[in-house]
Amino acid sequence: MTPKNNFFSLRGQFIYWCAAILALSTAFPFFWMVSTSFKPLQEIFVFPPNFLPAEFTLANFVRLFEQTRFLVYFKNSVFVSFTTVVLTMTIGSAGAYSLTRFKFYGREKIASLILFTYMFAPIMIVIPFYVLIKKIGLANTHAALIMAYTAFCLPFSLWLLRAFFQSIPLALEKAALIDGASRLEAVIYVVLPLALPGIIATGIFTFILAWNDYIFVRILITSDELKTLSVGIADLYNATVIDWGMIMSGSMLITVPVLVFFIFIQRYLIAGWGAGAMKG
């Protein structure tokens, strides 16, 4: 462990100041969002602004729940994101297990195909994707969204899960087989429990991607009652009179789940990053 920089040395001073500026410039907008969402309407527009609400109120949240379909959007977001996670994790784990435990023709080709598709950006596929989805009659359904997210998350999930499965020694499985377990039992009782932390971390990356997405919802969903949170909140902004208090409280509520999950996966961040789990 390197010694901590002394706050009183010149170098130490410099580093502490830089770190403070970094933390402040990234965290302050969030603080401002929270502060605004608890202010009563009149106070939001006072000049000079109050850094903390002088009068603390939940009125913005009440309006958000009463005047908008926030709960419907929330439910849709949860449904779509979790279904995507379950699908991606099932298909991805099976695929990653196959890539690490079996030898077959074309295995390396598949691995490089996965790496190549990971470079695709949503805008490059969303137009033909929309036309195709419309042709098969799935436009304006959650199924279309789930298909898009699963396809988008699979490449990095496979890549990440492959790394996790590679780190589980083959000998453990073989030992289970010698002890009389079937292949399936060996997978369920030996491999999966060991791979679980990796699967959960990958799942959270998938969740964040699906939860945060805007473009696919904007394009694939037209009915208001099927929208998810990101489009729902973005549309609040398009009203004639912008209700900043309500928008800030809504923004805060979408951000919370993401940050909670994010704190959970801090440990895996480096691994996930390496595999490109955080696109954008």
Add this chain to the structure above:
Amino acid sequence: MKYNSPKAGILLISPAVLLICSLLVYPVIYGIWLSLFKKHSFFPDQRFVGLANYAYLMKNSDFWMSVWYGTVYSVSTIVLQIVIGVIAALIVNEAFKGRNFVRGVILFPYVIPTVVAIILWKWLLNNQFGLVNYLLLAVGIIDDPISWMGKDHIMTSLILISVWEFFPFVVLSVLARMQTIPPVLYKAAKVDGAGAFRRFIHVTLPQLRSVLFVVILLRSIWMFTKFDTVWLLTQGGGAEKYIRTLPVYAYMRTFMYYQAGMGAALAVIMFIILVAATAIYFKMFRREEEI
């Protein structure tokens, strides 16, 4: 079943391969096909027009403007992200109290939904009630409020917001690599009398070369194809035209002019520019040991 039976392996990977091929690879190929048609975005009829969409775009000044805005946007955000990202990584690589907290907090902008990032900044940069204008006025840097979303400043605002949102990616990638640089290299440089700046140039930077190679590549691909950040900022400002990058233009052609074929042609052009730029980039900077 034999332990390494290829059949079981193929069976297990096939759902993933099938989904990737049908939902990612096929749409891209279909997009190329679609770009040869005149097709309404909502109605099924279509007419084969060959390369007419491309020919139209080549003569269209809006298209060339969008290429220009897209280039300005991606080049400036990439340069700023890399510079700020590397500096930030150097700082959080130092040992100080509260380091883990700072490391966590600076990743926030990258993790939150883009919608939230844009809304936050629209509020902070609001010309009447925004905090940024208030602070700038209070300190005396400006005399009149700046119209951040107006046509003169919207590109600057967009670049600043994008750098804020995406620099954490650079920090984390670079930091991960920095932690693996053997400390003995720095000791040796110190013994040789190199100051902090020369240690950075001659020890740190060469070690970061390969990670920067990949990070710049990925960031370029993602910034050049960035849709949501740009599009959301254009909403409700009136200065939409001045940040209409290529992805936004493709979206508008498809979903506001209802020209799906034209939109697809724009996506294909984006793809071609990316492939060409990547090829040049690899030729210029790739060394044998990388990727």
